[in-house]
Amino acid sequence: MYPVQLKRLPGNEDVALPRKMSEWAAGFDLHAAVGEPLTLAPGERALVPTGFAMAMPKELEAQIRPRSGLAYKHGITCLNSPGTIDADYRGEVKVLLINLGQEPFTIERGERIAQMVFQTVPQVKIEEVSELSETVRGEGGFGHTGR
Ligand SMILES: O=c1ccn([C@H]2C[C@H](O)[C@@H](COP(=O)(O)OP(=O)(O)OP(=O)(O)O)O2)c(=O)[nH]1
């Protein structure tokens, strides 16, 4: 178990902190901390506040992912999916939503808009070299094995 600290930001006592909606859910649902209902027209995007900030061990990142129900029913998704929350970020967690549907969609205060999944981040050390090891694939990519 990794310790993760959440800090509610002032004026958001009525907005739920991220929580799992079932015992083994992978994601903690994120709630919109909009002051007023926010309507996204088709094609429109917005950075939606969540009302909290976070501290987690440096071994972790958090990914902000869309909720499939909002995507399926309304075309609402995360533009930068998955969003990356760095372990050293102390600002408000925000969700970059976009309306890819055909109708305007209104986000109400407290509504669940996305989910947050924690992942471990391998620590790597990058080194520059002049030759890379050979493989059978080589430079083949982007569909070179066929459709
Ligand atoms: O969906 C997101 C994505 C990012 N962030 C916050 C946390 C993250 O640690 C920080 C920076 O995100 P990222 O590295 O993706 O953006 P950038 O454009 O590279 O900004 P920066 O130069 O600040 O790293 O913004 C969010 O709150 N929600």
Ligand SMILES: [Mg+2]
């Ligand atoms: Mg960055």
